[in-house]
Amino acid sequence: xxxxxxxxxxxxxxxxxxxxxxxxxxxxxxxxxxxxxxxxxxxxxxxxxxxxxxxxxxxxxxxxxxxxxxxxxxxxxxxxxxxxxxxxxxxxxxxxxxxxxxxxxxxxxxxxxxxxxxxxxxxxxxxxxxxxxxxxxxxxxxxxxxxxxxxxxxxxxxxxxxxxxxxxxxxxxxxxxxxxxxxxxxxxxxxxxxxxxxxxxxxxxxxxxxxxxxxxxxxxxxxxxxxxxxxxxxxxxxxxxxxxxxxxxxxxxxxxxxxxxxxxxxxxxxxxx
Numbered sequence: 001x002x003x004x005x006x007x008x009x010x011x012x013x014x015x016x017x018x019x020x021x022x023x024x025x026x027x028x029x030x031x032x033x034x035x036x037x038x039x040x041x042x043x044x045x046x047x048x049x050x051x052x053x054x055x056x057x058x059x060x061x062x063x064x065x066x067x068x069x070x071x072x073x074x075x076x077x078x079x080x081x082x083x084x085x086x087x088x089x090x091x092x093x094x095x096x097x098x099x100x101x102x103x104x105x106x107x108x109x110x111x112x113x114x115x116x117x118x119x120x121x122x123x124x125x126x127x128x129x130x131x132x133x134x135x136x137x138x139x140x141x142x143x144x145x146x147x148x149x150x151x152x153x154x155x156x157x158x159x160x161x162x163x164x165x166x167x168x169x170x171x172x173x174x175x176x177x178x179x180x181x182x183x184x185x186x187x188x189x190x191x192x193x194x195x196x197x198x199x200x201x202x203x204x205x206x207x208x209x210x211x212x213x214x215x216x217x218x219x220x221x222x223x224x225x226x227x228x229x230x231x232x233x234x235x236x237x238x239x240x241x242x243x244x245x246x247x248x249x250x251x252x253x254x255x256x257x258x259x260x261x262x263x264x265x266x267x268x269x270x271x272x273x
Contacts, residue, residue, distance in 0.1 A: 005034035005252040007237060008259035009230040010179055011132075011159050011208035014040045014062070015050040018212050018227050027058060030230035034252070037265055038062050038230050039208075041132070043069035043098050045083050055092035063263060064090075065132045067097035073108035073116035081119055088127055094263040096124040097132030098159065101145075104137040117145060125152035130262055133158050133176075139167035143174070150174050155262055160210050161193075168196055172204065177262060179208045182216035182228065182236050184243075194243050206262065207240070207255045209233050 009030070019026055030038065040055055040062055042048030048066040055064040066087035068076050087093055099120040101113050108116075124131045133156050135142045146156060157177035161168065171178065178200050183190040197205075211228040216235055237255075241248040259265065 003249050005234055005237060005248055006256050007035045007207065007233050007252050008037045008039070008256045008265070009035050009209050009211075009233045010039045010157065010206045010259050010263070011181070011210045012038045012040050012230050013043070013210065013212060014038070014054055015042075015047050016212050023054075026229050026231075027061065030233070031061060033231045033234050035230045035233050036061065037256075037259075039094065039132075039259075039263060040064045041098050042066045042087070044072050044075070045080055048084065048087050052087055052090055052092055056090075059092070060266065062092075063094045063265060064092050065095040065097050066093050067095075067099045067120055067132065068116050069098045070100050070102040070113040070117065070134060071105065071107040073113040076112065076116035076119070080116075081123060084120070085123060085127070088123065088129060094265065095130045095132045095157075096120050096127070098134050099131065100134035101138035101142050102134060102136040103141070110141075114141070114145070117142075118149075121145065121149045121153055124154075124156075125149060128154055130155035130157065132156075134160070135163065135167075139163050139170065143167070143170040146171075146174055146176070157206060157262065159208060160214070162190070164192065165196055165199070168199060172199075172201070175204075177204050177206055177258065179206050180236075180240060181208050181210045182214045182232065185216035185218045185236065185239050187217065197240060197243050202254050203258060205255055206259050207233055207237055207251075209236065 040051035051064040055062040159179040215228040241251040
């Protein structure tokens with residue numbers, strides 16, 4: 001019988017209403033499969049408050065981030081920073097974000113995104129907390145902004161990395177962490193990531209599902225629903241380990257150690273479901 005995996009999913013959108021009917025079962029499935037800890041992503045003020053409540057409901061298993069996603073940067077106001085700061089001071093909140101820039105869809109104007117991003121970088125610096133960063137088609141500008149503040153904030157992870165080698169090297173030059181999702185399991189758009197996996201130093205790699213998004217396309221049997229779940233991190237870990245030619249247990253141990261150090265998480269022995 002294969003040795004069980006010990007995994008941390010650093011990106012789960014568990015407040016999404018698609019989980020309303022069976023959220024506890026989703027968490028239980030993940031924990032039983034070896035995904036013992038999850039970082040729940042806050043993308044608006046309201047969602048940041050919601051994931052904090054969930055994290056407090058599942059201590060030791062779930063933790064939260066507090067931030068405003070670039071899609072919602074148009075809603076950012078001076079009062080937003082006060083709310084985020086209050087949330088970040090709660091013990092279950094372990095990072096500032098999801099924040100960053102998204103020039104692919106531009107649901108908020110670029111200048112609105114940059115204003116909200118800068119404010120959240122400064123908040124992370126003030127509180128000495130890590131950043132949970134979103135970047136899509138904005139690698140140069142994200143790099144420039146993070147480089148400007150790099151001496152002030154402690155850590156950052158570029159979550160759901162899907163960019164090119166040039167962008168990867170820029171982020172690594174800033175000593176950032178890299179989050180890899182099931183995008184790498186998508187033969188249509190993720191194939192370029194496979195040769196980049198070995199370029200990421202083992203101490204800089206973390207794994208995530210970004211559930212309910214980014215269902216791995218190569219899951220077999222094919223799921224009946226497109227809703228991704230943190231339990232599928234097991235499959236993502238196995239696929240990445242195969243590309244790196246290492247055992248899944250080794251990859252799980254390394255990436256989970258990285259995540260626990262980065263987010264200041266306790267060991268799984270303290271988890272309660």
